[in-house]
Amino acid sequence: MxxxxxxxxxxxxxxxxxxxxxxxxxxxxxxxxxxxxxxxxxxxxxxxxxxxxxxxxxxxxxxxxxxxxxxxxxxxHPDTGDLQNVFGRMSFQVPGGMAITGAMLQFYRTTTAVVFWQWVNQSFNALVNYTNRNANSPVSTTQLCTAYFSATAAAMITAIGCKSYWQKRANPLMARYVPFAAVAAANCANIPLMRQVEIANGVDVCDDNGNKLTKSKIAAVKGISQVTFSRIVMCAPGMLILPPIMAKLETYGWMQRIKPLHAPIQIMLVGCFLTFMVPTACALFPQNCSIAVSTIQKWEPENYEILKKNCKDGNVPKFLYFNKGL
Structure with missing residues (x-):
């Protein structure tokens, strides 16, 4: 048999x-x-x-x-078949993310520590975004640098601003949420900037059989928006749930006696969250994202005309598909 x-x-x-x-x-x-x-x-x-x-x-x-x-x-890489840098792979999100996120959550009290760990985090994010980009839309060195420095600036400005405001006007616990606010703001800047070529030129959209029929800027915006939201969701539980837990634990005498272990404890706890949240965030939206042809027809008439020319016998499908990236 x-x-x-x-x-x-x-x-x-x-x-x-x-x-x-x-x-x-x-x-x-x-x-x-x-x-x-x-x-x-x-x-x-x-x-x-x-x-x-x-x-x-x-x-x-x-x-x-x-x-x-x-x-x-x-x-x-799913598009090129090239071996990815190990630190940029999605499979490295748990070990890389737990180390950096744990450090951000632990070292939040001084401005110097906040700035340093936000810089480390954005350097890591930039590598991950570049490694998992849509390979059909090449990015220049200038665009890469612009995305990197813009995201880093957004993270630092948000972190320093929130830290200053919350320390003066809010409960001390709020200072522990500075890293999450900065990470969320940076993701909103980093990912669109890193993939700006896709927004400017559009991404290839295909039929059910994988035949490339045209390009779409709307599809690029949809895919990048989903990726940005997923990245924020990925880190949210660990960065939102752990602060009050650690704040409570640190009031106990036994925790006061093991202060050098606070950072390793946070890193391990973040790792527990990420082990579950990495696949959860990646699974929120289909990898092979769809877009209605009627949307392209309405907002991108020039690409719709190309689509009609590439469709055999004029049979235009109702939906087209594209890889949204990770």
Whole structure:
């Protein structure tokens, strides 16, 4: 009896449902894959390529193919197939995010600490945004620098402004929320600026079969808005729930005796939140985002005309699809 072959170009779960997307992203963003060597990752890519054409080594198990697919999707760009920088992969969001977020939550009392950790966080975010950008829309060095410095400035201005205002006029607990306010403001600046080429030129939109039919700026705005919202949701629970917890814990004598462990404790707690929130945030919206053709027809008539020309027999679909990025 022949063993049913796996379609490596299709997900293992139904991505039309939130539950299916959550399982998929929990699988793909597994932080344990970050320790896999480049040689192992390239071997996994080669095995996937061999399997696609039916030339994999004799006796290769289904489990080995599925694991190779996992490694490939966790470490290689979906558009280009290039190996991503390990620190920019979504699978590095848990270890990278927990270390930086934990530090931001712990070291919030002085302006110097706030500025330093916001700079570290925005440097990390810029790398993640660049690594997971839509590769069909290249970004120049000037645009990258503009996005980076603008987001960093937005984060620092928000952080310093909130810190100054809340320290004078609000409950001391509010000072612990300065990092979240800064991160949210920076995401609203960083992601659109990092992907400004997509907004200016539009992204490729395709039919059900993956055929590129035209470009759309509205689609780019929709995808970037969803990514921005998802990134804020990703960090929100840890940065909103932990401050009152730590404020309460720090009133106990046993916590006062282990002050050097406060930062490691916050880092580990943030890691617990992110382990669940990274796949949750990624799963909020379908990766293969849709846009109604009627929207393109109304707001982008020039792109709609290109769409009609590229449609065989004039059969224009009702919806087109594009990769929103992560």
């Amino acid at each position: 022949a063993v049913e072959r796996i379609d490596l170009d299709k997900p293992l779960w139904d991505l039309s449902t939130f539950a299916g997307r959550w399982k998929h992203f929990a699988w793909v963003t597994d932080f344990r894959t970050c320790t896999t060597s480049s040689e192992q990752l390239l071997a996994a890519k080669e095995l996937c390529e061999q399997y696609r054409v039916g030339k994999e080594p004799v006796g290769t198990s289904k489990e080995k193919i599925i694991y190779a697919k996992k490694l490939y999707e966790s470490a290689f």
